[in-house]
Amino acid sequence: MEDKNALLKVDGLSVHFPLTSGFTKKQIGYVRAVDNVSFEVPKGKTIGIVGESGCGKTTTGKAILRMVHATGGKVYFEGKDLLAMNAKEHKAYKRKLQMIFQDPYGSLDPRQKAASIIKEVLVADGDYESSAADARVNELLTMVGLSEEIGERYPHEMSGGQRQRVGIARALACDPELIICDEPVSALDVSIQAQIINLLSHLQKELGLSYLFIAHDLAVVRHIADVVNVMYLGKLVEIIDANEMYSNPQHPYTKALLSAIPVVDYYAEKQRKRIQLKGEIPSPINFPSGCPFHPRCPYADEKCKKEMPELISTGLNHKVACHHIGKIN
């Protein structure tokens, strides 16, 4: 990945929530929700972020959109630092970054018809007249595979998949360049998941969109993403090409995640070697010293307890943060 192609470049992004106690609001520590995360989203590509619940995937996405306050780092969009902008400067970039939400129920106003939901976003920047906007709304509905009649329905009259399509159409109404998909399919049936994923890939080809695809389902991520970022406890532990993910994972955490995917075939399932991680994900308040993964890592030694490993490039589109690269298989 070269800098020139990067639409979005996240550099050392940190989100630390202060922990206060008592009436005086004395700071007693902080939650490292996202800690020194760097990655790039090239134009027209999909970058996946995977990790357990609570590892900071969603917070990363929200920090890029300035919905939560980032305590450190820079987010370059088309070469400009979004986090350093004041509200006025940010306004020009706001609509270029959009989000698709996880919950198709909470993401649509229950009192608004689908067409009106899309239209409201469409006319917000004042580029459209009412009649032209109506035509564009129908165009957007068709684009996401909905018929025009669905525009007349309220959210509670639609299925989960239809709602998610309306959510996608709303994001597209802003003519975005980057869409942050925050687990867009995890609340849907498996059959609907595939439809939405295919729709997203189709739209990407047609409109040249870039996606930051946040998910916890590796199979889904591998299907849609070009590069997968594996996150653990607010840190990136591995950046890997999606095609290589199954064949050449290097970080023990990635290996453990992959080994947890069930296999349909009975004999393959019997032969499958499972890496079972001990214990729970540590609290981001009592951050472990050294490598964040060392309390659960089967390969951890003294060095892992003391030193935080850096992300080291080990191949094309492949970076790993581990002291034991190459030593473990």
Add this chain to the structure above:
Amino acid sequence: MTKREIKIRSFLKTFYSRGFIVYASTIVFMIFVIAAIFAPLISSYDPNAISLTESLAQPSSAHIFGCDLHGRDVFTRILYGARVSLIVSVLSCIVGAVLGMILGLIAGYKQGAIGGLIMRYVDLQLAIPPMLFTIIIGMIAGHSLFGMVFAISFGMLPAFIRLMYGQVLSLKQNDYITALKFADVPSWKIILMHLLPNAFPTMLVNFTMNLGSSIMLESTLSFLGIGIQQPTASWGSMVSDGYSYIFLRPALAFVPGVCILLLVLSLNILGDSLRDAIDPRLKGKL
């Protein structure tokens, strides 16, 4: 059938889905409204005309509920009392609800210093017993109709602000509000088009519930002698006047009392039904 007709039909269907009790409440409420509007046509008596020869007259064909101590026709005074009750309660609820919703919206949406100030004021007022508060304000504002409206609406303000504040805080967390912010939709649009309509059903129920309780409050104040001044008829003062003769002429206290009960009850039931009918998520489920 046009779309509008379908809409009205489904509204009415949900509204009356609780059955008999809602029909009864509607009828009771309508009777009181009609009585209040057409009071001079229904009764030919003057509500304030004193006729000492008919003092404490028994119910008869001329005076169906009898006469009070000063010989005034109780039935007529009930009709005119309905005017006072309805005007005071509706006006004070409107004033309280509108002010409360505006302040609650500001406090909830902006939070920060302004929000903190509004909510601390609410805490302050809630620390004073509401009845005491209303009595004090009522005494300051005077014994007029508008004085009562002012006192009652002021007293119910904290409830409206708090409810709206809570609603806005929870609605604000919804992804659809976040999406609108990402799309750069202006704040006033988010507030007026999304936060307000979504908070509205809850506020409406609170409004109708408060209609009932402000009738109660008005009656209580009149009962205590702080409300509308004599000789203007008010149900509360009628109960207060009549209860000294509760064994001699039970109708004097009971009739206005029952009127208060019926009106408050019917308003509460109508409020609940309205909530059911307005919420699209409940459509077809009741």
